[in-house]
Amino acid sequence: MYSDKKINQAFQWAKELYGRWGIDVEKVVQAMEGVAISMHCWQGDDVGGFEDPEGDLTGGIQATGNYPGKARSADELRQDLGQAFSLIPGKHRLNLHAIYLETGGKKVDRDEITPQHFSKWVDWAKEKGIGLDFNPTLFSHPKADDGFTLSHPDQGIRDFWIEHCKRSRKIGEYFGKELGTAAVTNIWLPDGYKDIPVDKFSPRERLKDSLDQILSENIDKEYNLDAVESKLFGIGSESYVVGSHEFYLGYSLKNDLLLCLDAGHFHPTEYISNKISACLLYLDELLLHVSRPVRWDSDHVVILDDELQAIAQQIVRPGFLDRVHIGLDFFDASINRIAAWVIGTRNMLKALLIAMLEPTATLKEYELNGDLTARLAILEELKAYPWQAVWNYYCAENNVPVGEDWFTEVRNYEKEVLSNRNS
Template identity: 65%
Template sequence: MQENVKRNYEAAKAQYAEHGIDVDQSLKQLAQIKISMHCWQGDDVRGFLNRDQDLTGGISVTGNYPGAARTPAELRADLEKALSLIPGKHKVNLHAIYVDTDEKVELDRLEPKHFRRWVDWAKEQGLGLDFNPTCFSHEKSSDGFTLSHPDPEIRRFWIDHCKASRKISAYFGEQLGQTCVTNVWVPDGFKDTPVDRMAPRQRLKESLDEIFAEELNPAYHLDAVESKLFGIGSEAYVVGSHEFYMGYGIRNNKLICLDAGHFHPTEVISNKLSSLALFADGILLHVSRPMRWDSDHVVVMDDELLAIGQELVRGDLLGKTHIGLDFFDASINRVAAWVIGTRNTIKALLRAMLEPVDLLRKAELEGDYTTRLAIAEEFKSYPFGAVWDYYCEQQGVPVREQWLAEVKAYEQEVLLKRG
């Protein structure tokens, strides 16, 4: 270990210890947290099933940075490079369109065997897998409706796809010994104001009821449902609103997914966690960075990311919250995007763990808001960076910006040769 990293860490540890913070214990706790890193950053949400299909469902990726993955093998290589630069052991989140098979198969006919190569790879890497049915960028979703479609045949296609996805999820969990979270999000909605808001939601509820009818072992598989405020092409009305899925999830014991970009621009998901945790069996997070709208920018260390970390730690919610990422930026090196976003998410959790929560809570309870504000502000300049450097070195990944040189070398040696 670099002598300066160790020295700085010991000094920082002593400083935090003055407030009763056990830094070593915090790092042990941090090492147990798995971030679900989304595969779709690596190829701009194209997938491998219908690769020439235009992106639809409000999905849009801008930029033309060279080196996007073109095959499952290339995507896995890029994921390996990114994960080698991120401390801890984590999970990879797959969409159904990232199937790896030589067989021609449609979404509603997918089976576990079509993802065997992904499972073999995850075993080799010591990773978990999460999953998502892909209810967009398909000819049967071209009019903006899937599980709430008025045509029963189209609705049947998407129901069968979601059923198949749940079985694939259970297979992942059984094979890897880690619970697989499968998240259902659909883009259904109207561009302009509808006359009938009830009927599509009734159809969506009935579709979900059928999809979730089969009980699966929660040790291997968990269901989640994800809302959205609006999207491109569904500006006026989204069938699966927050109210719809919050009610559905609580009544039916499903995880409720909060995506950082799926609410009004002035709303934040950090403020929702404590309320939802009181009633929901569990929470799934899609950590992203909306810029004026659901634009899915790479996660940076901004106020909302820090607030999410603080709420999870202060409210003791890490045990019931699954943390995933959801952004896609084709204007920068895609491997670097993964590394920046995932390292920042872990940093935010660590910073929250290094707060004197008991002291702050005591001051608040006693009405001493001066102390609460003063201590919270002073801790913003405590030597968190020294602890982070030590953790990275302890985990065998580059310290600070040293990782960027590895990504640049990988770009020259691998990405730019893809054409």
């Protein structure tokens, strides 16, 4: 549909227009090559994992829909991921949860997981030339059924989850050593109360002690970066969540950790784009989980909306690309799962590209000099600039489908591969 000649003609026109503002479009395209989005494995199988494929999701996790063709094994999931990566420009990463281990059919509880249970993932990542990130899985387990894990009042249950998280950090270290790029190992837990608790302090005191034990072993940041993730509320924890934003902001500052900001883990009118610049005044690095909340933490597929563009702007404008780790977090089982990955990841990249094509220095100068009229006028005119021409060129240079052509490949894959999983 898109000829090389037309793509190049449009790109030359875009270079001319953006060049008027001193933007070197060639350098922007080159900078995009250095962007790595951490794509989440759990979109491919509705957060089921391979620990117990028949197990029910608990802990505030809910995937809705029953679109045919979900991955039923690690091999099928890797196949689907490979298809998705082939339709996304650039070289990216994969984010794994602990429940995506491979045990050869042997029962392995979460306090027993080891790097060998993820060796096939490492082999696959080496073949693809990508990095891996990791997450302990503190939900969908009998020892999390009452809604508490690392802050549980039962010491034995806390010890179980502490050991799980310790082992998860060692798996992250293993990924970093094997792949030559540090894994981000992110801790999120669902702990909280459905109704208003009398004692809000003690669970947080227990959580702090558990985290202190988990992080007691020093692991070189060349191999593993620790992150902690907050949440405001969730299913079953509508009134109180132990790991709140304030708790983890303080904990990450005190312990030199990455703070994870998830777009769905705040009040519906509260945006993580507004938090990035504030947090990076005090933290060295941030982790983002980019999602799209609709009514709650519903984890809809990322679209190119105002908030996604604002997130990208607050990464690019201050020059934070090397201080912000961008991960995605959504799981929609009502549509083709590979299409969901491709749509969400391509949109995150589009938002970053648009932000990179902005004449930020000039706009800052207008702002500093009080010329707010010029700031508004130029920002609005830039919305009609041909960033799509640069995007199409970037895709063509990376040998991935331009425009909507990727969707034809997804439909073909659905017909040839996914449809056969239901027979």
